[in-house]
C-alpha cells in the first residue's frame with residue numbers, strides 16, 4: 001500500500017486542521033497552533049503528544065533546559081520518546097539552527113567508538129587509510145546526541161569525560177587537541193546507577209552527563225496516553241494511506257488499556273498502524289498484541305527504580321536458533337519477542353555474535 005499523504009511543514013496533518021471525523025478534529029485541537037504556544041514541544045517537526053499531567057510537567061522543562069549549555073541525560077524505557085525529546089531540546093536550543101549529530105553507542109567496540117566520537121588521523125590503525133572527523137568535531141557549535149550511552153565501553157569513557165570537561169578532543173593517532181563547543185545530550189534505557197555499582201560506568205562521567213536529568217515515564221504509567229496516542233496513530237495512518245475516517249472499537253480500547261506495553265509508544269504505534277492497515281471497515285475491531293512476554297522475559301519494573309527494566313536476555317542457543325529461524329532478520333526477531341531491535345543488537349554484542357559473519361556462515 002502506498003503512503004499517499006504527506007504534510008507540508010513536516011508536521012502531522014492534524015496540525016493543519018483537516019476534518020475527518022470527530023475524534024480527529026479533537027486531536028487537531030490538541031496538536032494545533034493555539035496549544036503549541038503553551039506546549040512548545042507540540043510545535044515540533046515530530047510532536048511529542050501527551051495527556052498525562054506528570055509527563056507534561058517533564059516536557060515543560062524542555063525550553064528551560066534547552067536554553068542552557070549544560071549536558072542533559074534522558075532516561076526511560078525503550079520507545080518512551082527519548083530521541084524525540086533530544087530533538088525537541090535541540091530545536092529549542094540556541095544551537096537549533098545548527099547540526100544535530102547522533103551516535104548510537106550500542107554495539108560499538110572500543111576502536112570504533114573512539115574513532116566515531118573523536119575521529120582519527122590517517123595511519124592511526126591498520127584500516128585507517130584516510131583521516132576521519134569524529135562526531136564531536138562534526139557537531140561543533142551544534143548538538144551531539146549520544147544514544148544508549150550505558151553501552152559505551154568503559155575504556156572510552158575517560159576520553160569522553162575529558163571532552164566534556166575541557167571542551168577539547170584529540171583524534172586517534174594525533175596529539176594535537178581540537179577545541180570543540182558541543183551541546184551534549186545523552187540517553188539510556190539502562191540503569192546507570194546499577195552499571196556504576198558493577199564498575200561498568202564511571203561515576204565522574206555520570207555526574208558530568210547528568211547535570212540536567214529528564215526521566216520519561218513508561219506508557220503503562222500514563223494510562224491517559226494509551227487511548228489518546230492510539231487514536232492519534234490510527235488517524236494518522238488512515239490519513240497517510242488515504243483510508244478515510246477510522247475509530248477504535250470499545251473491545252479494542254479495553255485490550256489496549258490492559259496491555260503492559262514493554263515497548264512503550266513504539267510498540268503502540270506499530271500495533272495500531274498494523275491494525276488500521278489490516279482493517280476492512282471504519283472500525284478497528286481487532287488488534288494483534290504480543291503475548292510472548294514470558295519468551296521475551298519482560299518483567300514489571302521494581303517500584304522506585306525509576307529507570308528502565310530491560311527484557312531478560314535469552315540464552316545464546318535460543319538467540320542463535322531465532323536468528324536461524326528468522327534468517328538473520330533482526331526486525332522479525334524484534335517483533336516476535338516484543339523487544340526493540342537495539343536490545344537484540346545488544347544481546348548479539350553480549351554473545352559476541354557478528355551478524356554479517358553469522359549470515360555468511362549460515363549461507364543467508
Ligand SMILES: Nc1ncnc2c1ncn2[C@@H]1O[C@H](COP(=O)(O)OP(=O)(O)OP(=O)(O)O)[C@@H](O)[C@H]1O
Pocket residue numbers: 046047048049050076077078079080081082083084085147188189265266269340342
Ligand atoms: N509522546 C509521543 N508522542 C508521539 N510519538 C511518540 C511519543 N513517544 C514516542 N513516540 C514515537 O515512538 C517511537 C519511539 O520513540 P523514540 O525513538 O523517541 O523512543 P526512544 O525512547 O528513543 O527509544 P529507544 O530507547 O528504543 O531508542 C517514535 O516513532 C516516536 O515518534
